[in-house]
Amino acid sequence: MHRYERLADHLRERIQTGYYRPADRLPSVRALAASHGVSLSTVQHAYHQLEDAQLIEARPKSGYFVSPQRERPLLPPAGRTAQRPVEVSQWEQVREGTCVLPDASMHNLGRGMPDIDAPTLKPLLRALSRVSRRQDLIGLNYDTLHGRPELREQIARLATGHGCRLHPDDIVVTTGCHEAISIAMRAVCEPGGIIAVDSPSFYGALQSIRAYGMKAMEIPTDPDTGISLEALELALEQWPIRAIQVTPTCNNPLGYTLSLERKRALYALAQRFDVAIIEDDVYGDLSYAFPRPATIKSFDEDGRVLLCSSFSKTLAPGLRIGWIVPGRYHERALHMKYVGTGATATHGQMAVAEFIREGHHDPHLRRMRAQYQRNRNLMLDVIADAFPASTRVSYPAGGFMLWLQCEGDIDTVALNERLMAEEIRIAPGVMFSATGKYRHCLRLNHAVFDAEIAHAVMRVGQRVTEMLAQRADVARPETA
Amino acid sequence: MHRYERLADHLRERIQTGYYRPADRLPSVRALAASHGVSLSTVQHAYHQLEDAQLIEARPKSGYFVSPQRERPLLPPAGRTAQRPVEVSQWEQVREGTCVLPDASMHNLGRGMPDIDAPTLKPLLRALSRVSRRQDLIGLNYDTLHGRPELREQIARLATGHGCRLHPDDIVVTTGCHEAISIAMRAVCEPGGIIAVDSPSFYGALQSIRAYGMKAMEIPTDPDTGISLEALELALEQWPIRAIQVTPTCNNPLGYTLSLERKRALYALAQRFDVAIIEDDVYGDLSYAFPRPATIKSFDEDGRVLLCSSFSKTLAPGLRIGWIVPGRYHERALHMKYVGTGATATHGQMAVAEFIREGHHDPHLRRMRAQYQRNRNLMLDVIADAFPASTRVSYPAGGFMLWLQCEGDIDTVALNERLMAEEIRIAPGVMFSATGKYRHCLRLNHAVFDAEIAHAVMRVGQRVTEMLAQRADVARPETA
Incomplete structure (x- = not known):
C-alpha cells in the first residue's frame, strides 16, 4: 500500500467514525504533512482520493471540508413475507435476465456486473x-x-x-x-x-x-x-x-x-x-x-x-x-x-x-470501493430528480446495487418490458422473492456511472412517473 | 484436410473394412499415385501416417504390407451385477483418485487424462x-x-x-x-x-x-x-x-x-x-x-x-x-x-x-487417434509380457483406456496402495461399480506411451504376479 493510500484510509476512518463530522474543515495540507511526517504531495494525493470518493470537497482558497451529510432517501420498509415455507417460482424472470448476451447497445442496469474496465x-x-x-x-x-x-x-x-x-x-x-x-x-x-x-x-x-x-x-x-x-x-x-x-x-x-x-x-x-x-x-x-x-x-x-x-x-x-x-x-x-x-x-x-x-488485488479493491461509493451517491441524486417523490431507495454500505421501491401498484415486470424498446434492462423485484412479491420494486446497478447511464436511469424514472400518472388517469373516473 | 490425410483415411477404411486383409501387400507408391492422381510424396506421406498408427508396415525392398493380425488378448467376461437397483458407494476410492495434484514424478496410469503435449x-x-x-x-x-x-x-x-x-x-x-x-x-x-x-x-x-x-x-x-x-x-x-x-x-x-x-x-x-x-x-x-x-x-x-x-x-x-x-x-x-x-x-x-x-481441431484429432491406437497396441504388448497369463484385457475401439481383469482374488485397491511407494497410480476396478465389484480389475491410461510408462506398466504387472504368487504360498499350506 502506498503512503498516500494509508493516509487516505486513516482519514476515511476518521470521517466514517465521526471524528470529523459533515462540513468540518480538515487540517491544511501543510499541517497534515507535518503531523504525519509525509510529503506535501502525499497529503495532496490522499485528499484527491477522498475527493474522488465524494467524502470531502475542496473549496477554493479555503481548503478541504468533509462533504455535507447527504440527505438520505427514505428507505423501503421491511417486506411482508409468507408465514410458512414456500416453493420457489419466478424462474422465467431469472431466466430472461441471465440469458441475455452482453451487448454494447444495451444498458443492462439489472445484472450484477462489476466494472471490468478499470x-x-x-x-x-x-x-x-x-x-x-x-x-x-x-x-x-x-x-x-x-x-x-x-x-x-x-x-x-x-x-x-x-x-x-x-x-x-x-x-x-x-x-x-x-x-x-x-x-x-x-x-x-x-x-x-x-x-x-x-x-x-x-x-x-x-x-x-x-x-x-x-x-x-x-x-x-x-x-x-x-x-x-x-x-x-x-x-x-x-x-x-x-x-x-x-x-x-x-x-x-x-x-x-x-x-x-x-x-x-x-x-x-x-x-x-x-x-x-x-x-x-x-x-x-x-x-x-x-x-x-x-x-x-x-x-x-x-x-x-x-x-x-x-x-x-x-x-x-x-x-x-x-x-x-x-x-x-x-x-x-x-x-x-x-x-x-x-x-x-x-x-x-x-x-x-x-x-x-503480485500485490494487484488491494489497490484494485481500493479503487473499486471508492468508485462504487461515489457512483452510489451520483445515482441517488439522479433517482431523486427523476423518480416520483414517493420512491424509496436503499442506502448501501457497499457493493454496486440500489434497491428501489415504487408505489404499490407499479408493476416493474411491465416496466422492464416497456424499457426493452429503449434498450434498458432493470432487475424486477419479483426475481428476489420466492413467490413473486416485490413486484413494485427493482434493482439498479451503479458499478459504472456516466452520462449515458445517468440518462438511462432518468428514462426509467420517467417511465415509472408515466405509469403512476396512467394509473391516476384510470383511477379518477372510477372514483368520480 | 490435406490430400495425404484424405488418402490415409481412405486406405484406413479399406483396411478396417477388410478390403485389404492382414499381411496383404499394398499397392506400390507409384501405382497408388497414378490411380489417385496424386504425387509420389503424397502417397508416401499417407503410408507414413498409417505406419505410425501401426496399421501397415514397411518391408525393405518389398513395399508396404497390412500389419499382421495382432493376437488379441482374451477379453474379460461381462460382469455379474446386482439384480436390483442399488445405492452407490465407493466415494472414498474416487476421491482419492481425483484429489491428487498432477505431479511430474508420479506415473498416473489411473486418471482419464489425454496427452496435452501434442x-x-x-x-x-x-x-x-x-x-x-x-x-x-x-x-x-x-x-x-x-x-x-x-x-x-x-x-x-x-x-x-x-x-x-x-x-x-x-x-x-x-x-x-x-x-x-x-x-x-x-x-x-x-x-x-x-x-x-x-x-x-x-x-x-x-x-x-x-x-x-x-x-x-x-x-x-x-x-x-x-x-x-x-x-x-x-x-x-x-x-x-x-x-x-x-x-x-x-x-x-x-x-x-x-x-x-x-x-x-x-x-x-x-x-x-x-x-x-x-x-x-x-x-x-x-x-x-x-x-x-x-x-x-x-x-x-x-x-x-x-x-x-x-x-x-x-x-x-x-x-x-x-x-x-x-x-x-x-x-x-x-x-x-x-x-x-x-x-x-x-x-x-x-x-x-x-x-x-481456424481449422486446428481435425488435424489434432487425426493425430491423437493414430497415437492412441498405436499406444494401445504397444501397451497390450507390454501387458502380455509383464502380467500373469491369466490376465484378460479389453481391446478398445477408441480412446486411451485399457481395462484389465486379474484372477479373482487379486485386490487392486491393495495393489494401488503397494504401487504408491513406486509413484505409480492405477484406477482400481471398484471405482467403476456402484457397490465395489470389479475389485480384481483395473484401468490403465495409454494416452502417452514411452519407456518410462512401459516400465511403470511392467512394475504393475510384476506386483500382480507377486500378489498371485503370495496367494499361492498362503493357499498351499492350507490345502496341504
Missing part, C-alpha cells in the same frame, strides 16, 4: 496471457478437486481481512459463488427440507432451493438493520429449518451490512437451534467502510458456517472462480463439487493467484 | 493468450447461460461428424462433461428414482447418482458387444427406471463401441418403455475407425436423448468445457445449469471456438 485490472489480463504461454501446460491439465494450491493460499491470506484464520485446505475452489451456494445447500439439506432466507434475497440462491426440491422460509429483512432476528427465531421455533442462507455484509439486493452484534446474535440462534448458516460474502470486500466488516464465519467455533464467495464481483465474473469454506461439511461439499463440475477450470485460477500474489 | 495443440495456447489481450474484455464478462454463440456454432458443425444435425441453440455449454451428466440426471430423474447404467461404468456418473439420492440399476456389459440389451429389457420391465445412462461409443472403461444396430435397438427400448437416454460421448471423437460412429442422438426423433460431451478428452481437461444437447429437457437443463454454475467460464470457450474455426 486500469487496476489490466495486470489480470497480463497474468492470463502469461499463464497461456507456460511450458509446463498446467493450465490445460485437470486441477485437483480442491482447486489450485497457490490460489487457495491467497484466498486464505485475504480472509484475514474479514477476521478468518483459514488454512488453504479449508477452502474448496468453485465455479463461481453459484456453485459454492449450490454445494452448500446440498451439503446441509435434503430434498424437501426447509432453508430460511433473508427477503428480498439473491435470486440465484432462491433458484437453487427450487432446483433441489427444497422450500424457502422467507424472513422479513430491513434495508437498514437487516434480517429480522425476531422473525427468524419464531420461524426456527415453528419449522424444521435446516439452514439459514444470508448475505450479511453488503447485502444483495438491499445493501445493508448486519452489525457485528447482530451477526453474533444470528450465530447464537443457529447454535441454539442447531442449524447451519450459509453465508454469502460475495460483495463483502466491496464494503465502503475500511477495514471491511467481519464475516459470521470469523467467529464460527463449531464449523456450522459455510462461507461462500467469489471473485465475480471484485475482479471479473467471466472467470467463474469462487470458493466455499464448508467447515464441518467439508467431505459432503467435496462430493458435491466432484459431481457438479469435477474440478474448476485451471487457467483462470492460476492467473488470479498471480494477480493477488 | 504440437497440434499449440494453436490452442496461442488462442488463449490472444483472447486475454482482447480490448473488448468479453473474456472477463459474464457469459450468457447457454454458452458463447461462436462456440455453440462450432459444436453444432462438428456434430455432423456423428450424424447429428443441431442448431447452436440446441446446445448448452457446461463446465466439463461432469456438469453435463449432472444436469442430465437431475433433468430426467427425481431423488429416489432409478437410473440404469452400463457396468462397469464411468465413476463420475455413478457418483452423481449417489449425490442426487438416486439408485443405480447396473446392467451387465460385455467388453466386445456392449451393454446387454436383454438384461436391460428385463430391468425396464421390472423396475420404474427413469433413464438409461450409457457411453456407447469408445466406452469408458471397457473400450467397446456399440454397433449401430444395437444402438438403434437400445433407442427402441427407450421408446417402448418411455425412458430417457443419457448418452456420454466424451470419447466418441477418439474412435480409431474413420469416419467415427454415429451417436444414438443422431437418430433421436422425439428428443429423449440427452447427449453429453466435452473437449476434456480431445483437447484439454483443464479448460472444463463440455456441453449438453438436452432435447426435450432443454428448459429443465437450463435451470440446472443456472443453479449449478451460473455460466461457464468465458475465456476458454472463446479460445476453443477460435481453435476450431
Whole structure:
C-alpha cells in the first residue's frame, strides 16, 4: 500500500467514525504533512482520493471540508413475507435476465456486473496471457478437486481481512459463488427440507432451493438493520429449518451490512437451534467502510458456517472462480463439487493467484470501493430528480446495487418490458422473492456511472412517473 | 484436410473394412499415385501416417504390407451385477483418485487424462493468450447461460461428424462433461428414482447418482458387444427406471463401441418403455475407425436423448468445457445449469471456438487417434509380457483406456496402495461399480506411451504376479 493510500484510509476512518463530522474543515495540507511526517504531495494525493470518493470537497482558497451529510432517501420498509415455507417460482424472470448476451447497445442496469474496465485490472489480463504461454501446460491439465494450491493460499491470506484464520485446505475452489451456494445447500439439506432466507434475497440462491426440491422460509429483512432476528427465531421455533442462507455484509439486493452484534446474535440462534448458516460474502470486500466488516464465519467455533464467495464481483465474473469454506461439511461439499463440475477450470485460477500474489488485488479493491461509493451517491441524486417523490431507495454500505421501491401498484415486470424498446434492462423485484412479491420494486446497478447511464436511469424514472400518472388517469373516473 | 490425410483415411477404411486383409501387400507408391492422381510424396506421406498408427508396415525392398493380425488378448467376461437397483458407494476410492495434484514424478496410469503435449495443440495456447489481450474484455464478462454463440456454432458443425444435425441453440455449454451428466440426471430423474447404467461404468456418473439420492440399476456389459440389451429389457420391465445412462461409443472403461444396430435397438427400448437416454460421448471423437460412429442422438426423433460431451478428452481437461444437447429437457437443463454454475467460464470457450474455426481441431484429432491406437497396441504388448497369463484385457475401439481383469482374488485397491511407494497410480476396478465389484480389475491410461510408462506398466504387472504368487504360498499350506 502506498503512503498516500494509508493516509487516505486513516482519514476515511476518521470521517466514517465521526471524528470529523459533515462540513468540518480538515487540517491544511501543510499541517497534515507535518503531523504525519509525509510529503506535501502525499497529503495532496490522499485528499484527491477522498475527493474522488465524494467524502470531502475542496473549496477554493479555503481548503478541504468533509462533504455535507447527504440527505438520505427514505428507505423501503421491511417486506411482508409468507408465514410458512414456500416453493420457489419466478424462474422465467431469472431466466430472461441471465440469458441475455452482453451487448454494447444495451444498458443492462439489472445484472450484477462489476466494472471490468478499470486500469487496476489490466495486470489480470497480463497474468492470463502469461499463464497461456507456460511450458509446463498446467493450465490445460485437470486441477485437483480442491482447486489450485497457490490460489487457495491467497484466498486464505485475504480472509484475514474479514477476521478468518483459514488454512488453504479449508477452502474448496468453485465455479463461481453459484456453485459454492449450490454445494452448500446440498451439503446441509435434503430434498424437501426447509432453508430460511433473508427477503428480498439473491435470486440465484432462491433458484437453487427450487432446483433441489427444497422450500424457502422467507424472513422479513430491513434495508437498514437487516434480517429480522425476531422473525427468524419464531420461524426456527415453528419449522424444521435446516439452514439459514444470508448475505450479511453488503447485502444483495438491499445493501445493508448486519452489525457485528447482530451477526453474533444470528450465530447464537443457529447454535441454539442447531442449524447451519450459509453465508454469502460475495460483495463483502466491496464494503465502503475500511477495514471491511467481519464475516459470521470469523467467529464460527463449531464449523456450522459455510462461507461462500467469489471473485465475480471484485475482479471479473467471466472467470467463474469462487470458493466455499464448508467447515464441518467439508467431505459432503467435496462430493458435491466432484459431481457438479469435477474440478474448476485451471487457467483462470492460476492467473488470479498471480494477480493477488503480485500485490494487484488491494489497490484494485481500493479503487473499486471508492468508485462504487461515489457512483452510489451520483445515482441517488439522479433517482431523486427523476423518480416520483414517493420512491424509496436503499442506502448501501457497499457493493454496486440500489434497491428501489415504487408505489404499490407499479408493476416493474411491465416496466422492464416497456424499457426493452429503449434498450434498458432493470432487475424486477419479483426475481428476489420466492413467490413473486416485490413486484413494485427493482434493482439498479451503479458499478459504472456516466452520462449515458445517468440518462438511462432518468428514462426509467420517467417511465415509472408515466405509469403512476396512467394509473391516476384510470383511477379518477372510477372514483368520480 | 490435406490430400495425404484424405488418402490415409481412405486406405484406413479399406483396411478396417477388410478390403485389404492382414499381411496383404499394398499397392506400390507409384501405382497408388497414378490411380489417385496424386504425387509420389503424397502417397508416401499417407503410408507414413498409417505406419505410425501401426496399421501397415514397411518391408525393405518389398513395399508396404497390412500389419499382421495382432493376437488379441482374451477379453474379460461381462460382469455379474446386482439384480436390483442399488445405492452407490465407493466415494472414498474416487476421491482419492481425483484429489491428487498432477505431479511430474508420479506415473498416473489411473486418471482419464489425454496427452496435452501434442504440437497440434499449440494453436490452442496461442488462442488463449490472444483472447486475454482482447480490448473488448468479453473474456472477463459474464457469459450468457447457454454458452458463447461462436462456440455453440462450432459444436453444432462438428456434430455432423456423428450424424447429428443441431442448431447452436440446441446446445448448452457446461463446465466439463461432469456438469453435463449432472444436469442430465437431475433433468430426467427425481431423488429416489432409478437410473440404469452400463457396468462397469464411468465413476463420475455413478457418483452423481449417489449425490442426487438416486439408485443405480447396473446392467451387465460385455467388453466386445456392449451393454446387454436383454438384461436391460428385463430391468425396464421390472423396475420404474427413469433413464438409461450409457457411453456407447469408445466406452469408458471397457473400450467397446456399440454397433449401430444395437444402438438403434437400445433407442427402441427407450421408446417402448418411455425412458430417457443419457448418452456420454466424451470419447466418441477418439474412435480409431474413420469416419467415427454415429451417436444414438443422431437418430433421436422425439428428443429423449440427452447427449453429453466435452473437449476434456480431445483437447484439454483443464479448460472444463463440455456441453449438453438436452432435447426435450432443454428448459429443465437450463435451470440446472443456472443453479449449478451460473455460466461457464468465458475465456476458454472463446479460445476453443477460435481453435476450431481456424481449422486446428481435425488435424489434432487425426493425430491423437493414430497415437492412441498405436499406444494401445504397444501397451497390450507390454501387458502380455509383464502380467500373469491369466490376465484378460479389453481391446478398445477408441480412446486411451485399457481395462484389465486379474484372477479373482487379486485386490487392486491393495495393489494401488503397494504401487504408491513406486509413484505409480492405477484406477482400481471398484471405482467403476456402484457397490465395489470389479475389485480384481483395473484401468490403465495409454494416452502417452514411452519407456518410462512401459516400465511403470511392467512394475504393475510384476506386483500382480507377486500378489498371485503370495496367494499361492498362503493357499498351499492350507490345502496341504
